Amino acid sequence: MKSEDVTFTIECTMKGRWVPHFLSMLNYMQYLGNIGSSRKVALYSDGDGDFRPKFGVIGLTKDDFPKVVEPREDNKGNRLYDAG
Numbered sequence: 001m002k003s004e005d006v007t008f009t010i011e012c013t014m015k016g017r018w019v020p021h022f023l024s025m026l027n028y029m030q031y032l033g034n035i036g037s038s039r040k041v042a043l044y045s046d047g048d049g050d051f052r053p054k055f056g057v058i059g060l061t062k063d064d065f066p067k068v069v070e071p072r073e074d075n076k077g078n079r080l081y082d083a084g
Contacts, residue, residue: 008059
């Protein structure tokens with residue numbers, strides 16, 4: 001994708017108990033961007049439990065949708081994605 005701002009919507013369905021944690025993670029990511037700070041931000045994806053999110057993307061066409069990228073780090077499935 002180009003380096004210009006792109007607006008799109010992610011539609012998400014998940015168990016209600018996970019919503020505050022997921023939104024808090026997004027809020028912290030936004031905060032870090034606003035203050036110009038770099039950190040790893042993670043959410044424990046408890047697939048053995050009830051964390052089974054479903055995502056859809058609205059506002060990007062198939063031609064606009066970014067290709068799948070390889071993670072910068074992959075340590076036994078613990079992945080870090082970084083656009084550099």
